[in-house]
Amino acid sequence: MSSAEAAQREAETGPSSGRKYLFEGSDWDFDTLRRTYDAIAEVALDDLGLDIYANQIEIISSEQMLDAYASHGMPLMYRHWSFGKQFVREERLYRKGYSGLAYEIVINSDPCISYNMEENTMAMQTLVMAHAAFGHNHFFKNNYLFRQWTDAEGILDYLNFAKGYIAECEEKHGVVAVEELLDSAHALMDQGVFRYGRRPKLNLREQLKRERERRDYEDRTFNDLWRTVPGNGAGDKPEETDEDLAERKKRLKLPEENLLYFLEKNSPALEPWQREIVRIVRNIAQYFYPQKQTKVMNEGCATFVHHYITNAMHERGLLTDGAMLEILHSHANVLRQPEFDDPQYRGINPYALGFAMMADIRRICSEPEDEDREWFPEIAGRRDWRGALKEAWANFRDESFIRQYLSPRLIRDLRLFVLGNDTTKSHCKVGSIHDERGYHGVRESLAQSYDLAVIEPDIQVVDVDLRGDRVLHLHHTMRDDVRLHDSAMAEVLAHVRRLWGYDVCLTGADAQSDKTSYNASTVRSDKDAEE
Amino acid sequence: MFHLIDRRLNPKDKSLGNRQRFLRRARAQIKEAVNRTVSERKVADVAGGETVSIPSKGIAEPRLRHDANSGRREGVLPGNKEFLTGDKIPKPQGGGGQGNGKEGAAEGSGDDEFEFALSREEFLELFFEDLELPDLVKTDLNEIYAEKSRPAGFTTSGSPSAIDVRRTMRNGLGRRLALMRPRLRELEALEAEVAELESRNPASETDRDRLAVLRKQVEGIKRKRRAVPFIDPIDVRFRHRQPQPEPNTKAVMFCLMDVSGSMGEREKDLAKRFFILLYLFLQRRYEHIDIVFIRHTHEAQEVDEDTFFHSRETGGTVVSTALDEMLKIVRARYPNKEWNIYAAQASDGENYSGDSERCVTMLNNELMPLCQYYAYVEILDERETGLFMNPGTGAALWRNYQEVSGDWPNFAMKRVASPGDIYPVFRELFAKQDGKN
DSSP, X not given: XXXXXXXXXXXXXXXXXXXXXXXXXXOOOHHHHHHHHHHHHIIIIIISOOOOOOEEEEEEOHHHHHHHHTTTTOSOOOOOHHHHHHHHHHHHHHHTTSSOOOSEEEEOOSSEEEXXXXXXXXXXXXXXXXIIIIIIHHHHHHOHHHHHHOOTTTHHHHHHHHHHHHHHHHHHHOHHHHHHHHHHHHHTGGGSSOSSOOOOOOOHHHHHHHHHXXXXXXXXXXXXXXXXXXXXXXXXXXXXXXHHHHHHHHHTTOSBSOHHHHHHHHOXXXXXXXXXXXXXXXXXXXHHHHHHHOHXXXXXXXXXXXXXXXXXXXXXXXXXXXXXXXXXXXXXXXXXXXXXTSTTXXXXXXXXXXXXXXXXXXXXXXXXXXXXXXXXXXXXXOSOHHHHHHHHHHHOOHHHHHHHHOOHHHHHHHTOEEEEEETXXXXXXXXXXXXXXXXXXXXXXXXXXXXXXXXXXXXXXXXXXXXXXXXXXXXXXXSTTOOBOHHHHHHHHHHHHHHHSSOEEEEEEETTTOOEEXXXXXXXXXXXXXX | OEEEEEOTXXXXXXXXXXXXXXXXXXXXXXXXXXHHXXXXXXXXXXXXXXXXXXXXXXSOOOOOOBXXXXXXXXXXXXXXXXXOTTOEEEOOTXXXXXXXXXXXXXXXXXXXXXXXXXXXXXXXXXXXXXXXXXXXXXXXXXXXXXXXXXXXXXXXXXXXXXXXXXXXXXXHXXXXXXXXXXXXXXXXXXXXXXXXXHHOSSOOHHHHHHHHHHHHHHHHHHHHHHHSOSSOGGGOOEEEEEEEEEEOOEEEEEEXXXXXXXXXXXXXXXXXXXXXXXXXXXXXXXXXXEEEEEEESSSEEEEOHHHHXXXXXXXXXXXXXXXXXXXXXXXXXXXXXXXXXXXXXXXXXXXXXXXXXXXXXXXXXXXXXXXXXXXXXXXXXXXXXXXXXSTTOOOHHHHHHHHHHHHOTTEEEEEEOSHHHHHHHHHHHHBOHHHHO
């Protein structure tokens, strides 16, 4: 830590003599970018002590940025119409000036690829490099979710494989067949991830290596399900006992929260190539899952890092005042948080919340007040705020991070309050507010609103009625009487049916009382059939 | 540790494949939206406005998600001003009261229309789909080509006026360098020295020797310069032109309209839409299009577009005057060989009694052989729609034109009563011929 402190001291002593500005004016060239990168790296590595993947920074044009938008920001993606839809939407918004383009896109890969727009001024390039190539990069490499669930080293190879494989399938089986399959698999992407189980870390590279081998194997493989599916003599089967049921569930590893995984392994309707495509979609869903859970932290980390680095560079006399002003201006834009009654309010800005919490952690470490000592005894007054932040970045996701670190002071600063909405009532009710009694409530409620287990429906495969019609039973565990959106649900069930090959039914029951609230099914009733 | 890569020169349009897939998938809806755009918007905007919105059904990507209008939920919001725990806030009426901005946003992407921009090409492609240019009857493939001479490289022979100086000089320079032609400067330097020596008086022995050597040299240089001329016939290059068949890409469109008092604003507006649709259609086929506006009452006159649509005239109605005027203009300015001639006529169907027969004769004998296509639109009063939609009935002009229509497949006629009729008319006029005959 001593070297970092020395660096900080140096930073605090003001511009050191003998060093010149890295750049003046707004134009950039590759030389300046390189020099600036080195200067940023000096602060990021020696002072902040970040731990990053090797960087690969690519300069792209705005058209290319639009292209990148349309495929989850990935440099490689298989072809699908939904990406085209995304593209025409973004293109229109951009051309009409409703939305600007991102200054950068960064990819969780090793080496860490970030795209910088050529239109950026040199000051913006500086900001963007500090933000993406160091902030996000450090987060990707160190956060436990990413470490556990994603394979940064293998992702590009895997996407390359996926793209080629799907193109090959289109050739062999027709574009329409592949498109339908992808439609169905995409509909289940949110339910195609492992949330809780500690499966072994995905090793995409190894998967790739074994793909062909596995395909051959699966052609021959003994399908558990088929064995239990009665043949023509269905009527001969004795009544199913509870043991049979338990045995079957055990064999199929039910209940299963990962619908795509279950279908890939057990669907009687899928051909081997279809299983492979479902697996591809599932792997990609899993790859993006950590990002969905860490928006606040990821952006907060990157914003904190760029803010610290650019300030340090300015203090060292590397950035002109003009460049620094431009950086601060765009920093402030990114952090804009309209209040709830502002027409521009679109929910809590993850950049603003993340940055505020991380700056707050630094404050608690270095200048704690009594309140902080009471709330955060582990870090209050701990001089090493860098270490405290790095621990937070490494070991939390949004939900747990907020639950752990949201301070009363920040709640007061943002004047957060909880609003309860019971859809059966004619009014909303204000819950906890920023007062002594409310801090815990606000914190709990805010943390919950970032918990994907709460905001996404909890759907599991619970049973397959093998004796009779092979209907797949899904179970929706409902909280607070929140139902599923009806029309979307019907469509998704139709997609599940396509992947499963037989009818599917979904039961919604309350989490506590287990009382059934609704039933939905793809089985056509007689009445439907008449219509 | 760090790579900086310039990707700007990489191919763009990486999403082109996805975009095409999307357009293909939503084709039916997009086409419908395009048709709607055409009938709803002002025709002048049609070509420019390419934003279409289609129902998101069919291109929806359904996911299982919570219904914002059910159950109980909590949200945290910033910027509390006066709320205290336990306050009750009435929900806005009708909106279902979403306290949580986040879920409100997720809702927004629900059943709305999906709006996006088609490129002009994509838009018009759909707009004109399965329409074909009416019978390139006369100008079939052999005739559509006119000859035109175009630059076609260089030759070694030709007329002096076609000499390409640059190339000729370049060849000369190359030849002179290769054959080592002495430069004028060398010659001048030697001659100057000779002159200097000659002027010395008395000349010494060495001077005389030197003079002899120099004179010999000068002689040699002069000879060589004569042998290797500055420009040799083999240097000369001529621009070559070759007659090339050229597609006849010019079209002229005649807009004929009755502007007598019986044609009101509504009628003119309908006519205008009809003309513009034809224009748009031609624009797709021809590089260059001229439009001639001819208005007529009992006499006809060529006018500019503004006058055509906006000024009012009084007088009777003699349709044949417009045909006369058109014929005159065709003969004077638009030779049939170079121009594809289209005519669009709009009228309310009135004509001076006896003139209609004259029109038929003129069309049959003079105009129809010249025209690629002749479209006639009779604009009906909305109240007459029911009465006159039957093509068998009608005023003299209509009845007489029907004879022409029978004789000439490239003559089309139609009645319209409202803006909504125009597009179907347009389609029918230009629908593939096989659907008609």
